[in-house]
Amino acid sequence: MAGDCEKKPVLEMMQADGGDEGCVTYVLHNEDHTLGNSLRYLVMKDVDVEFCGYSITHPSESKINFRIQTRGGIPATEPLRTGLTQLNHVCQHVLNTFQARVDEFKGNQDQSME
Amino acid sequence: MAAPMSIVEEIRTRVILQEFGVKNVHTTDYPGNYPGYDDAWNMADFKKNFRIDIVDMDENTMEFDMVGIDASIANAFRRILLAEVPTMAVEKVFIYNNTSIVQDEILAHRLGLVPIKADPRLFEYRDAGNEGEDDEEGSEIDTIKLQLKVKCSRNPRATKDSADPRELYLNHMVYSKDMKWVPIGNQADVFADINIGPVHGDILLAQLRPGQELDIVMHCVKGIGQDHAKFSPVATASYRLLPEISLLETVEGEKAERLRGCFSRGVMELEDRDGRKFAKVVNSRLDTCSREVLRHEDLKNLVKLARVRDHFIFTVESSGVLPPDVLVTEAIKVLMTKCSRFLNELNTSNME
Numbered sequence: 151m152a153g154d155c156e157k158k159p160v161l162e163m164m165q166a167d168g169g170d171e172g173c174v175t176y177v178l179h180n181e182d183h184t185l186g187n188s189l190r191y192l193v194m195k196d197v198d199v200e201f202c203g204y205s206i207t208h209p210s211e212s213k214i215n216f217r218i219q220t221r222g223g224i225p226a227t228e229p230l231r232t233g234l235t236q237l238n239h240v241c242q243h244v245l246n247t248f249q250a251r252v253d254e255f256k257g258n259q260d261q262s263m264e
Numbered sequence: 265m266a267a268p269m270s271i272v273e274e275i276r277t278r279v280i281l282q283e284f285g286v287k288n289v290h291t292t293d294y295p296g297n298y299p300g301y302d303d304a305w306n307m308a309d310f311k312k313n314f315r316i317d318i319v320d321m322d323e324n325t326m327e328f329d330m331v332g333i334d335a336s337i338a339n340a341f342r343r344i345l346l347a348e349v350p351t352m353a354v355e356k357v358f359i360y361n362n363t364s365i366v367q368d369e370i371l372a373h374r375l376g377l378v379p380i381k382a383d384p385r386l387f388e389y390r391d392a393g394n395e396g397e398d399d400e401e402g403s404e405i406d407t408i409k410l411q412l413k414v415k416c417s418r419n420p421r422a423t424k425d426s427a428d429p430r431e432l433y434l435n436h437m438v439y440s441k442d443m444k445w446v447p448i449g450n451q452a453d454v455f456a457d458i459n460i461g462p463v464h465g466d467i468l469l470a471q472l473r474p475g476q477e478l479d480i481v482m483h484c485v486k487g488i489g490q491d492h493a494k495f496s497p498v499a500t501a502s503y504r505l506l507p508e509i510s511l512l513e514t515v516e517g518e519k520a521e522r523l524r525g526c527f528s529r530g531v532m533e534l535e536d537r538d539g540r541k542f543a544k545v546v547n548s549r550l551d552t553c554s555r556e557v558l559r560h561e562d563l564k565n566l567v568k569l570a571r572v573r574d575h576f577i578f579t580v581e582s583s584g585v586l587p588p589d590v591l592v593t594e595a596i597k598v599l600m601t602k603c604s605r606f607l608n609e610l611n612t613s614n615m616e
Contacts, residue, residue, distance in 0.1 A: 161609040178606065184343045185602050187336040194294045195305035231610055236305060238603040240337065244330075245596045247316050251328075252589045255318040 174226035176216045182206060186214045192240075193233035198224050272298065274570075279505065281569040283558040291334055291573070319577075324499075326588040329506075330576045338503060338576045344595040345501035347489035350389075351585050352382045352408055354482045354494075361479035364438075366470040371480075374470075375412075376494045378440050379463040379583045380484050382408055384497075385594075386454075390485045404449025408460055408484040411446050414438050416472035436472050441465030443482070463584035497591055499581040506575035507551045510568045515543040523566065526557035549577070 162177040178185070186204040193202040201219035218226040274280070276298070280287040295303045314332035321327075330338060357372040364371070390406040402409070416435045429436055440462040447455070470478065489496035509531065515523055520543035524532040531551045534541040553571070558564045580588040 161606055161613070181602070182343075184340045184348070185599070185606075188334075188340040188599070191291065191334050191336040192305060195303065197295045197304045227610060227614070231607065234603045234607045234610070236307065237337075238600055238607070239307060240310065240333075241596050241600045241603070243311055243314065244316075244333070244337075245593060245600075247314065248328075248589075248592060248596070251316045251318050252321070255321055259321075 171225040172220040172223055174218055176218070176230065177213055178216055179213045181214050182212060186216065188237060189216070189233050192236050193218060193229050196229045196232060198222060199229045202229070276301075277573055278508065278570040279573050281553060281555055281558075281571065283555070283564065288573075291336070321589065323587060324584060325579070325581045326592075327577065327579050328592075330503075330578060332574055333576070334574065335576075338578075340599055341592070341595050342501055342503055342578075344598050345498050345580060345591060346496055348598050349497050349591055349594045350384045350486050350488050351495050351497045351583075352380045352384050352387060352484045352486055353492075354378065354380065354410065355485045355487070356483040358481040358483075359479075360481065361477055363476045364470050364472050364478055365476070371470055371478075375443075375480070375482055376492070378443070378467055378469075379585055380408065380410075380461070381463045381585060382455075382460045382484070383458075383586065384486050387486045389487075402448070402483050402485070404451050406485060407448065408451075409446040409448050410443045410461070410482040410484065412438070412443050412469075412478055412480040412482065414442050414472065415477035416474050418474040433472075433474055437468060438470040438472060438478060439465060440467035440469060442469075446481075497583060497585050498588075499583050501578070501580045501591075503576045503578045505571035505573065506577060507548045507553050508570045508572055509545050509548040509551060510570070511543065511545060511566060512568055513566055515566055516540050519543075519563065519566075522560070523557065523563055526560070526563065528552050528554075 161179070183206070186206075190202055190204050193199055198220050199218060200221045202217065204214050204216045206214055216230075218229055220226055220229060269277075275288050276293050279289055292298075293301070293303045297303065310332065315329075317329040317331070319327040319329065354376045357375055359368050359372070362368055362371065366374075387408075388406045390402065414435050416433055419432055419434050422432045426432060443462055445460045451460075472478070487495040509527070517540065520534055520541050523543050524534060528551050530547055531545065532543055533546045535544045536542075553569065555569060557567055557569070578592075580592060582588045582591055586594070
């Protein structure tokens with residue numbers, strides 16, 4: 151479904167319900183709690199999402215099952231895409247704030263040393 | 265003593281430490297959980313409430329506060345700092361001669377754990393594909409070559425009846441400062457002013473006696489902590505939640521003294537009012553939350569121990585490869601890379 155045959159697919163979609171696009175389980179390869187939990191938090195914050203959860207299938211395999219169930223017939227790729235974009239924006243904001251504060255701290259340090 | 269917050273506010277924002285357990289651990293502010301609260305994700309609100317305060321920073325350690333973020337994202341940063349920020353470390357050890365008492369594999373293991381001062385952002389990952397053909401080669405863009413060549417001999421100038429090995433032998437202790445960098449390709453020009461080598465020169469690798477020698481060539485590659493702990497760039501990275509100690513009643517006299525002794529130094533002080541001493545919480549940030557006060561029957565109902573759920577006090581201690589603030593920025597970028605990778609996958613699969 152996703153990724154060509156030459157490289158290993160990192161994102162697969164296993165559809166549980168036949169016609170309902172709103173209940174989908176994604177398999178994310180080479181991921182663990184790091185992305186799983188933070189993505190789950192942001193997808194849960196979406197109002198259209200009825201259920202969101204992730205699990206690690208087996209600790210020896212580094213892949214997670216990420217399930218999204220939406221209400222109102224919205225396809226599940228929407229909250230997933232929104233969640234990923236929002237996580238990206240959150241990280242960008244954290245990065246900008248952190249770098250600004252580090253520069254400020256270093257500036258204050260230099261000032262007090264002079 | 266702040267005004268007590270409503271029960272709902274407490275469930276939403278505080279983790280309560282009780283005698284036999286911890287309450288309200290999980291994040292519950294999802295849309296629909298609390299009637300009357302709009303908990304949908306709002307980027308503007310997040311930006312308004314989020315702040316970072318740097319408490320202390322020197323060349324190897326830093327302590328900073330991250331306020332207004334959820335535990336899942338703060339934990340993601342911590343996990344990435346430990347396991348997914350790349351560094352350079354010795355991977356292949358070519359032992360041409362080892363007549364020391366330390367076995368080959370033990371010595372190779374020790375060499376792998378020595379932190380190498382080379383900026384990993386200037387190197388690329390070694391492609392695991394051509395491992396078979398190119399075993400001894402390593403191009404200049406993905407490998408650092410180091411050499412360790414030490415031979416121990418007897419000191420001709422030692423006095424006849426000394427027993428001190430420092431006097432009797434030359435080169436009998438092999439330190440990490442004996443690992444010399446051998447530039448390959450254009451590395452000599454690119455890294456002309458930076459001395460690539462181990463971060464610390466005083467790590468003892470092996471001990472020799474006269475006649476024993478070591479002749480070793482090492483290849484360093486870029487890797488992440490998930491693969492092997494030697495690639496982890498931090499000595500450790502951890503966070504704790506900001507403690508909050510509130511007194512439920514006024515406490516005076518001898519009880520106040522005992523109450524003060526139950527917490528870490530500096531958390532609680534005795535205030536003098538009309539000659540009587542009253543207990544007052546001065547700085548709950550210093551507390552290590554040992555919950556000692558809950559062990560005393562008469563003191564345990566006088567205080568409430570809680571932690572603020574979205575206030576994280578991070579401590580990042582670098583192993584010397586990169587300064588800690590650079591490590592944190594790299595960790596945040598790694599998380600952004602993960603998100604973009606999946607977004608690309610989603611977009612390309614949708615277009616098919």
